[in-house]
Amino acid sequence: MNPDFWLERWQRGETGWHRDEINRHLCEFWPQLGLPTGTRVLVPLCGKTTDLLWLASRGDRVLGVELSQLAVDAFFAENGLNPTVTQVSGFSRYRVDEIEVLCGDFFDLPAALLDDIGAVYDRAALIALPPDLRLRYAAHLDTLLPARVPHLLITLEYDQALRSGPPFSVHTQEIAQLFGQRYRLSVLAQLDVLDESPGWRQQGLTELVERVYRLDPDMVLA
Structure with missing residues (x-):
């Protein structure tokens, strides 16, 4: 999966992952991180x-970091912002x-911009x-943020044999493999959201689990 895949999806308007509403898990769980104002x-x-x-x-x-200029321009235009x-x-x-x-490409992001x-x-x-890029993503985050910071991470889990991503199914075991050596992982919520995605049920899925994780740096094992 190369950058052109995503650029073409935005150009064709195939952006089923986008939601107009604020994410409910963000509203519920972000305040629990206890971050100071101005973070x-x-x-x-x-x-x-x-x-x-x-x-x-x-x-x-x-x-925010985003590959597609169409998406970036749309964000500011649709919200009446003049950047x-x-x-x-x-x-x-x-x-x-x-x-x-x-x-630009997240994988080209230099640490100097995230100090x-x-x-x-x-x-x-x-x-x-996909799996190979998830490994690269976690490694790049580790390079960008060596000091470790709290994360709020939302994933989906389903039978990948019934539906090829994206979005891809990412199981708890993989989250532990990607982040567990550097962060303490907590599951904040787990919901079956298949009824909210009827198109996925039509593809044969019988379960679609949305899981919310908190990744905390305060109890990292050496």
Whole structure:
């Protein structure tokens, strides 16, 4: 899966992962992280999610990273925002108030642009990637954020034999393999959401589990 796959999906308007509403798990569980006002939050592969607006409304400083310029332009246009656009480290940087979006390939992101990140919110980044890229994603995050910061991570689990991703099925065991040596993992919620995705049921799925994780750096084993 190369970057053109996602760029073409945005160009064709095939963006079934996008939701107009604020994510319910973000609203419920983000405050539990107990982050100080003004925390800078990394949102990888952010698309045009309005979750960025919710985070900024709380006083967080938001840094989204998105490959598609169509998605970035749509986010600001659809929300009536007029960003300042500059170039930095090969990325187009869009800025308005507490929201900043870097347009470019996440895997090209340099650590110098994330030196004060205090938390990560991942609703649709990890599950957008096939297994080999999930390994690369976790390793790149580790390089970008060596100090470790809290994460709120949302995944899906289903029978991958019945449906090829994306979004991909990512099981708890894999989350532990990717992050467990560096973070303490807590499952905050587990819901069967198949009734909310009738198209997936038509593809033969009998279960679709949405799971919410908190990744905490405060009890990391050496």
